[in-house]
Amino acid sequence: MLPHIPAAPPQAAASLRIKVCGMKYAGNIADVAGLEPDFMGFIFHAGSSRFVGEELDETLLQRLPPELKKVGVFVDAPLDYITRQVARYGLSLAQLHGHETPEQCAAVQAAGVPVIKAFGVGSTFSLAQLSAYAPYCAYFLFDTKGPQPGGNGTTFDWELLRDYSLPVPYLLAGGLNLESAASLLALDLPGLYGVDLNSRFETAAAVKSVERLRPMVRQLRRQTPDLTQQPAS
Numbered sequence: 001m002l003p004h005i006p007a008a009p010p011q012a013a014a015s016l017r018i019k020v021c022g023m024k025y026a027g028n029i030a031d032v033a034g035l036e037p038d039f040m041g042f043i044f045h046a047g048s049s050r051f052v053g054e055e056l057d058e059t060l061l062q063r064l065p066p067e068l069k070k071v072g073v074f075v076d077a078p079l080d081y082i083t084r085q086v087a088r089y090g091l092s093l094a095q096l097h098g099h100e101t102p103e104q105c106a107a108v109q110a111a112g113v114p115v116i117k118a119f120g121v122g123s124t125f126s127l128a129q130l131s132a133y134a135p136y137c138a139y140f141l142f143d144t145k146g147p148q149p150g151g152n153g154t155t156f157d158w159e160l161l162r163d164y165s166l167p168v169p170y171l172l173a174g175g176l177n178l179e180s181a182a183s184l185l186a187l188d189l190p191g192l193y194g195v196d197l198n199s200r201f202e203t204a205a206a207v208k209s210v211e212r213l214r215p216m217v218r219q220l221r222r223q224t225p226d227l228t229q230q231p232a233s
C-alpha cells in the first residue's frame with residue numbers, strides 16, 4: 001500500500017504592512033507603538049483635526065523603535081517646511097497628500113527624504129498618471145477622494161487597482177475598519193504592500209483605540225485573535 005502523502009498546505013500570501021495614521025498624543029503614541037505597526041503617521045496640515053501643532057513630543061518620537069517608520073503627512077507644503085519637520089522629529093518618510101507634482105516629489109527625495117505620494121481615487125483617477133512619479137517615490141498611497149485631503153473615512157473601489165503594474169509598492173487607505181480585514185487579505189492586488197488605518201479606529205480626533213486596533217493588527221498579520229483582549233460587545 002502506498003504511504004499517505006498529505007497535500008501541501010496552501011501558500012499563505014505575505015502579510016500586509018500596517019500604517020496607523022493621524023497620531024498626536026504621547027500616551028496614545030506609546031500605546032499604539034506597543035502593537036508594533038510598521039508605519040506611524042503624523043499630520044502636518046493645519047486644516048486637519050489631527051494636525052499635530054505643537055502637541056507632538058519630539059523626544060518621544062526620537063525614542064520610538066527604529067524599525068517603526070515615522071511618516072510626516074504634508075499637503076502642498078513648501079520643501080523647507082517639510083525638511084525642518086523631518087529634522088525636528090526624526091521622520092523617516094514624507095507623505096505628500098496634496099497636488100504635488102513629480103518635480104516636487106523629486107525635490108523632497110533629493111533632500112534625502114523618501115517619499116510616499118498619496119493619490120485621491122475618484123471618478124477622474126487614472127493609473128496612467130503614476131508613471132511620472134515612480135522614479136521619485138518609495139511608496140504610493142491610494143486614498144478615497146473626498147471633501148478633505150485625507151481622513152474622510154470612506155472606501156473606494158479597490159478593483160480600480162487591479163491593472164497596477166509599476167514597481168512602486170503601495171498602501172491602501174480610506175475608511176478601512178475591522179470588517180475590511182478579510183477582504184483586504186483576500187484581495188491579492190498587484191503591488192499591494194500594506195494598509196493605512198485612521199478614522200475608523202478613533203475614539204476622538206487623533207486618538208486611536210488600541211482595543212479596536214489590536215484585532216485588526218492580529219488579523220492582518222494572520223495571527224489567532226486573543227479573545228481575552230476583545231472589547232466587550
Ligand SMILES: O=C(O)c1ccccc1NCC(=O)[C@H](O)[C@H](O)COP(=O)(O)O
Nearest residue numbers: 021048150151152153173174175198199
Ligand atoms: O487624516 C487626516 O486628517 C489627513 C488630513 C490631511 C491630509 C491627510 C490626512 N490623512 C492621511 C492618511 O494617510 C489617512 O490615514 C488616509 O487619508 C485614510 O484616512 P481614513 O479614511 O480616515 O481611514
